[in-house]
Amino acid sequence: MEGLRTSMKAEAEVVKNLVDTVTSDKIKQVNEIEQSLLETLYDQNQNIDDYINYLNDLIKMFYGYLSPSNIEELTFALNSENLIIRPIPETSKPVLPVFTAGQYSKEDVTKLLGRITVPNIKPVNRKIKPMETASTQLKPTGKQRKQDREKSDVKQTLSLSPSVTKVREYTVPGVDDVYHISLGKSGRLWVSDWRGNLVQTDLQGNQLQKIQTSCGYGYHTVTQDGDLIYTDRNNKFINRITQLGNTITEFIKTGDWGTISVHSSHINGDLLVGMRKYNEGKITRYNKTGTEIQNIKRDDKGQKLYWYPRYITENINGDVCVSDYNNDVVVVVDKSRQHRFSYKGQGSKFSPLGLCTDVLGHILVCDDISKTVHLLNQDGRFLSLLLTEQQGVKLPISLCVDDENNIWVGQEYPNTVTVCKYLQ
Known part of the structure; x- marks a missing residue:
C-alpha cells in the first residue's frame, strides 16, 4: 500500500511538472507576441511623429505668407501645381491574441492520473517448491x-x-x-x-x-x-x-x-x-x-x-x-x-x-x-x-x-x- 501511495504522489508530481512546463511555454509565446506587437506599434508611432513634424514645417511656411504684402505669393503658392501635401500615413490596429481556456473536469484529471483497481481474481493455491523456499520459508526468531x-x-x-x-x-x-x-x-x-x-x-x-x-x-x-x-x-x-x-x-x-x-x-x-x-x-x-x-x-x-x-x-x-x-x-x-x-x-x-x-x-x-x-x-x-x-x-x-x-x-x-x- 505504501508503494501505491508513493506511485500516486510521484505520478502527480510528474503532472505538476508538465503543467509548469506547458504554462511556461505559453507565457513565453505570449511574451514573443507582445514584443512583436510593440515593435510594430513603435514603427507606426515613428511614422506619425515624422508626419506631425512635416505638418508643423508646412504651417510655419504658410504663416510666412500671411502678411498683406505676401498675399499674392500665398495665392500663387496655393494654386501652384508643385504644392503637394503628403497624405496621412496609414496605420493598422494590432490584432491581439485570444486565450481559450481548456475544458476539463475532475473526471479528466482522474483519467490522467490513473485509477486504483482491485483485480477480481480468485486466490490460487500453489505448491511451493522446496528449491525455492529452503531459506525464504524459515520462521523468524524472536x-x-x-x-x-x-x-x-x-x-x-x-x-x-x-x-x-x-x-x-x-x-x-x-x-x-x-x-x-x-x-x-x-x-x-x-x-x-x-x-x-x-x-x-x-x-x-x-x-x-x-x-x-x-x-x-x-x-x-x-x-x-x-x-x-x-x-x-x-x-x-x-x-x-x-x-x-x-x-x-x-x-x-x-x-x-x-x-x-x-x-x-x-x-x-x-x-x-x-x-x-x-x-x-x-x-x-x-x-x-x-x-x-x-x-x-x-x-x-x-x-x-x-x-x-x-x-x-x-x-x-x-x-x-x-x-x-x-x-x-x-x-x-x-x-x-x-x-x-x-x-x-x-x-x-x-x-x-x-x-x-x-x-x-x-x-x-x-x-x-x-x-x-x-x-x-x-x-x-x-x-x-x-x-x-x-x-x-x-x-x-x-x-x-x-x-x-x-x-x-x-x-x-x-x-x-x-x-x-x-x-x-
Whole structure:
C-alpha cells in the first residue's frame, strides 16, 4: 500500500511538472507576441511623429505668407501645381491574441492520473517448491521479529528530506578509487578499487587490513554475522573471512561460471551472486551454508535477463535488483524470480553502477553518464536526482546505506567516501 501511495504522489508530481512546463511555454509565446506587437506599434508611432513634424514645417511656411504684402505669393503658392501635401500615413490596429481556456473536469484529471483497481481474481493455491523456499520459508526468531518491529516503527516515522546534508567525508588509504563499499560491524567498512585492492578501515580512515584480490565491481559483502564474503573471478571461488580471524577460506566453488558480484541478504542471510559465462549472466542464490537454492537467468518469455551483473542488492520486499553493465539497465525481479521491471534512466544514455536500497524500499543507483545518483521507488518509478555535483559528489560509483539511514557514496576519483543524510 505504501508503494501505491508513493506511485500516486510521484505520478502527480510528474503532472505538476508538465503543467509548469506547458504554462511556461505559453507565457513565453505570449511574451514573443507582445514584443512583436510593440515593435510594430513603435514603427507606426515613428511614422506619425515624422508626419506631425512635416505638418508643423508646412504651417510655419504658410504663416510666412500671411502678411498683406505676401498675399499674392500665398495665392500663387496655393494654386501652384508643385504644392503637394503628403497624405496621412496609414496605420493598422494590432490584432491581439485570444486565450481559450481548456475544458476539463475532475473526471479528466482522474483519467490522467490513473485509477486504483482491485483485480477480481480468485486466490490460487500453489505448491511451493522446496528449491525455492529452503531459506525464504524459515520462521523468524524472536530476535528477528523484534528487529522487524523496530524497522517497521522506524519506517513509519521516516520520509525523504527536502535536501541532502553531508554528514562527513574522509579519504580511504590503500585504494586508488572507491568502486565498492561493504559496511561491517563495529563501525568498520571494506572498500575496494579497480586494481583489486580490498581494504578494511575504521570510521576514522585508519587501515586495519588489506587483501589483494582479482578485482571487479560489487564483488564483496558483509554477512549478518560480520563475515566478509568476496568473489575470486579468476579461480571461480567465493571466499570468506570470519569476523574473528583473518584466515581466507574457500566457501563456494562456482564451476564454469565466473563470479562478478555478491550481496548478503539482510532478510534471511542468503547470498545472491552475480555470474557470467560466455554471453549470458545469471543470479544464483545460496543459503548460509553455501547450498545452491535458486537460479535466475530468464524471464517468463524465455528472454535473457542479464548480460553482465556487476552490482547486486536486495530490497525490503525481497526484490533482487541488479545493475547490468552491457545492457545499461537496472533489472529487478521478485523473490519468485518473476521479472518486475527494468529501469533505463531518464535521458538517452544511462550507465548504472553501484546501487543499494533503504528501509523505505527506495532504490538508489549511480549513473556513470550524468555522474548523479537516481532515486526510484520500489516499483521503479523515478523520483529525483538525489545526489549531484551540487552536493559535492562529482563522480559517484558505489553506494550503501547504514543502520542510521545515511547513504555512503564512494567516488571514482579521488579515493573518497562521502556520507550524507537524505531521510528525516
